[in-house]
Amino acid sequence: MVDVVAQMGPAFLGSRLKRLGERMQASAAQIIADAGIPLQPGHMAAMAALRTGPKTIGQLADASGTSQPGMTRTIGQLTKLGMVADVECDDQRSRMIGLTAEGTRTVNVIASDVWPRVGMAAEQILDRLEGDFLRQLAVIEESLSEASIAERAMQSEPGRLTLLGWDPALAHEFHDINAEWIEAMFVLEQTDRDVLENPQERIIDSGGDIMFVHAAGLGIVGACALQKTGPAAFELTKMGVRESARGLKAGEFLLEGMIDRARQLGAEKLYLLTNRKCAAAVHLYEKLGFEHDAGIMADYGARYDRCNVAMLYTGV
Structure with a gap:
């Protein structure tokens, strides 16, 4: 619970x-x-x-x-x-x-x-x-x-979003945010555990990155990873946003930041694997430049049992 x-x-x-x-x-x-x-x-x-x-x-x-x-x-x-x-x-x-x-x-x-x-x-x-x-x-x-909480709240900007880079002290946030949504919709697979329990080794040390989105007044509300899978290939993976951030567009804010970060890392191929049940997420990916791709499905789709959607970033 x-x-x-x-x-x-x-x-x-x-x-x-x-x-x-x-x-x-x-x-x-x-x-x-x-x-x-x-x-x-x-x-x-x-x-x-x-x-x-x-x-x-x-x-x-x-x-x-x-x-x-x-x-x-x-x-x-x-x-x-x-x-x-x-x-x-x-x-x-x-x-x-x-x-x-x-x-x-x-x-x-x-x-x-x-x-x-x-x-x-x-x-x-x-x-x-x-x-x-x-x-x-x-x-x-x-x-x-x-100054009381009430006085401070009147002067604050609720929900202001900020991107934060990787910090080992936030590893538990990366794990908890993603484990929560995966277990709510699917089954946590061994591939998931390997990444969520060893983010430094599986993501950071191999040339990828992890970013977080912080919402004013709510703390860390979202996380996402770029996992390097080839010389200039990255999988956008383990993207999750807490229920507490609903309505703040934290997912879109985070995804835009991850796409920019992929460019900085020299990504020539940026792709993701997901499931049709994640309809809202799929719509967001489409909105920001990802397209369904059979080649990505053939090359990488077998990584997850739940994968039935594969997308490639084609945005400028």
Whole structure:
């Protein structure tokens, strides 16, 4: 099953972070429960802030980065649990909240047992990453403080397309984009696997190239390869575009770029192999200068069991 949230890239960043947070908080809740503490992860920020002394609702909201109504609900829950209570304040206009004796005992247990265990578990995950993730997270938070997603979206140009050259770090995109559409319509053949799992060896090192199309707000949405099959012969192969880019003409943009790249590589013969089921793609190939060719079918068609269409580029 395709992970739609992951596939949608930056456009679904908020949903992905929310999903990640829910998974981590569910595990943290289990650790808290195992320690015999009657609290939830959502209570932790308020408890941590109150360790340093009494605070107003506004101060607690600022310290945790939450809304005042949300913090009011949290304090109401902690009050019912006997963890916090109102404390005397010189300013009668402000409500000051402090830890009770039970709250102090509980937060000390949390600080000595729960938070270190959760922290060490999180560090094990962070150690697998490159760069300072927490600093990167802080940059995202700072950027949102400067301008919200809504404000930035109003100034952006949705769907702006850009061609990107081969980068080994994008090998998984090349694999996933193509495996997705091939498996949805056909059967992934060994010939497909050889190329998708070894793009550097099968395409790049043999004199071909791979390009990607990036859509603003969506990330990498398409990929295509030029596989060198002779001194000046190239097969245009493994061209796929994600469903998320539908309506942006990313396929046409990518195909035009691949034709230009084939010229740069000195291609005298540029051909492709496909299937009649890919009707929209065949129409696009015809539109941009490919013609059905029996000779190409005879010479190369046996490469794929699914091949029943062979085309040769005849455009200027």
